[in-house]
Amino acid sequence: MDIYHGELDGANYNDQISEEEMELRRGPWTFDEDRALMNYISQHGEGRWNSLAQSAGLKRTGKSCRLRWLNYLRPDVRRGNITLEEQLLILExxxxxxxRWSKIAQYLPGRTDNEIKNYWRTRVQKHAKQLKCDVNSKRFKDTMRYLWMPRLVERIQAAAAAAGGRDGCGVSSTTTQYKLNSHNISSIDNMGPSQKVLPVPQPNNSNMVGNYGGGIVPVNTNATSYTAENSSTAASSDSFGTPVSDLTDCYNYPVNQNTNQDYCPANQLAYGETLTSPTGYFNQGLDFTVMEQNNQWMDEGNIYDNLWDVDDMFFLQQQFNTNF
DNA sequence: AAGAACCCCAACCGCACGAAC
DNA sequence: TGTTCGTGCGGTTGGGGTTCT
Incomplete structure (x- = not known):
């Protein structure tokens, strides 16, 4: 970014600020500022943001530096369109x-709370508006739960099947799978703050993408694939949230293969307590089969937003009018 | 072609909370 | 015990880019 519009405008927003504070810069970050911040953090680490800003020679508030680092400069920040799986996860x-954006963000590797919040406001709220109902209304929540999310699952299946067909081999042999279930999610609720794992940068290693607090974890790519035939998901007859008791597959997932030292080991997970997913998707052991970041699916930006395309909106509005 | 309307998202703000003093 | 500081969170804003008229 080489444009800067916040030209030393401190005096414009606060008459009471000190002379020193008047030199604080605001607005978009310049390339040099980014470089200075990254260099400093690479040498000294993060934290103590106010003093960090001074030490790094940045005329920015500590808050601004922290925000810039966490939301933009951090090496594991993943930008680009929200994937179908991520959309489903956000809704769920x-x-x-x-x-609780930051809490939700813990389950979306590389995504920031800000990004998720923006997604929600710009996409989800937009469609609530199109359906002429409040985003917090029961009507809209039911629409999400019984129409959008099953629709998303169908699209995930379809995309996975298409990807499998394109590369001429089974999905499971070419992808990393993310197994997500309510046990893993509930487990983080039962952890102490020190056990909750915040994203740890793992640049250039897409296989590490899922190691965040147990919500989503990469599984053995030789594991049984999620397909329309072998999985009982919301797309099946039991699509309205009825928990499925057989979660053996979920329990057997080798959580302790995680290499993160701070990661909550399997024997600390509170498997005994099951919080029911509102939709039931995660209780049914839904495997999210997603492609690697550098593969075909992930590169096809048109797929990401398919939830919101014209076809879907027509479908949803029809279903909405019929059912609600 | 140009202005209006809309969309997206980086950045800011105020507040709350816990730790240190 | 009260104050200050550092940090994190959710809500909001502003501006650049895109689409529409």
Whole structure:
């Protein structure tokens, strides 16, 4: 970014600020500022943001530096369109926790709370508006739960099947799978703060993408694939949230293969307590089969937003009018 | 072609909370 | 015990880019 519009405008927003503070810069970050911040953090680490800003020679508030680092410069920040799996996860977790963006972000590797919040406001709220109902209304929540999310699952299946067909081999042999279930999610609820794992940068290693607090974890790519035939998901007859008791597959997942030292080991997970997913998707051991970041699917930007395309909106509005 | 309307997202703000003093 | 500081969170804003008229 080489444009800077916040030209030493401190005096414009606060008459009471000190002379020193008047030199604080605001607005978009310049390339040199980014470089200075990254260099300093690479040598000294993060934290103590106010003093960090001074030590790094940045005329920025500590808050601004922290925000810039966490939301933009951090090496594991993943930008670009929200994937179908991420969309489904956001809908699911938001139905569970509401606007707890940072908490939701813990389950979306590389995504920031800010990005998820923006996604929700720009996409989800937009479609609530199109359906002429409040985003917090039961009507809209039911639409998400019983129409959008099953629709997303169908699209995930379709995309996975198409990807498998394109590369001429089974999905499971060419992808990393993310197994997500309510046990893993509930487990983080039962952890102490020190056990909750925040994203740890693992640049250039897409296989590490899922190691965040146990919500999503990469599984052996030789494991049984999620397909329309072998999985009982919301797309099946049991699509309205009825928990499925057979979660053996979920329990057997080797959590302790995680190499992160701070990662909560399997024997600390509170498997005994099951919090029911509002939709039931995660209780049914849904495997999210996603492609690697550098593969075909991930590169096809048109797929990401398919939830919101014209076809879907037509479908959803029809279903909405019929059912609600 | 140009202005208006809309979309997206980086950045900011105020507040809350815990730790240190 | 009260104050200050550092940090994190959710809500909001502003501006650049895109699409529409």
């Amino acid at each position: 977790l938001h139905s569970r926790w509401g606007n």
